[in-house]
Amino acid sequence: MDTPTAKPRRGRPPKDPRVHGATRATLIRAGMALLTEQTFAATGLDTILKRVGIPKGSFYHYFESKEAFGRELMTAYDEYFCSKLDHWLLDDTRPALERLATFVDDAKDGMARHGFTRGCLIGNLGVEVDMLPSDFRASLERIFEGWQARVAACLREAQIEGTIAPNADLAALSECFWIGWEGAVLRARLVRSAAPLEKFFHGFITGLPLISQR
Numbered sequence: 001m002d003t004p005t006a007k008p009r010r011g012r013p014p015k016d017p018r019v020h021g022a023t024r025a026t027l028i029r030a031g032m033a034l035l036t037e038q039t040f041a042a043t044g045l046d047t048i049l050k051r052v053g054i055p056k057g058s059f060y061h062y063f064e065s066k067e068a069f070g071r072e073l074m075t076a077y078d079e080y081f082c083s084k085l086d087h088w089l090l091d092d093t094r095p096a097l098e099r100l101a102t103f104v105d106d107a108k109d110g111m112a113r114h115g116f117t118r119g120c121l122i123g124n125l126g127v128e129v130d131m132l133p134s135d136f137r138a139s140l141e142r143i144f145e146g147w148q149a150r151v152a153a154c155l156r157e158a159q160i161e162g163t164i165a166p167n168a169d170l171a172a173l174s175e176c177f178w179i180g181w182e183g184a185v186l187r188a189r190l191v192r193s194a195a196p197l198e199k200f201f202h203g204f205i206t207g208l209p210l211i212s213q214r
Helices: 017-035 045-052 066-089 096-113 121-127 135-160 170-191 195-207
Strands: none
Touching (some): 017 066, 017 121, 066 096, 066 121, 096 135, 096 170, 121 135, 121 170, 170 195
């Protein structure tokens, strides 16, 4: 899918750069929230702008097109989510596998707080990737690879602690974690329950080559 030609910028941007930055950040926050709830194709600019009270004509001072906005949302969500992962997975006051469990618990609480109406922005875009600009595919895969690397590093810590077998394929395990996790998030939204997240994580931990199980 080719990226549509950028629309001309309209309206008058704020003269104060602090206001300009704040407005841009507000648009990104609103866009991220909406894209955790619905598809990119179904998300109209009018819906986002109405939510934050910004004129449509001003939108193009911040983003050249809806597609450019989508790229910014992917980057912003990745930064937000990597920060969340680092908060839990780099907590060296806990054993490595417990860190992964705390990430899962935090995700369960977050989904419950929003009534299971919100999922993963990156996972949602992945579902509709064939309808998105062609470059979105590579960006989504790169983001997942970054998340996988963080989980692999956490599992490596578990190896060092003597919990996971030294011959375990950590790259494959971390990839399996995210493949299963994204499916569990979709199912949790479907049934409006954290049970799929709990079942997935229990299965993932049970399937690890743990030294205590050998």
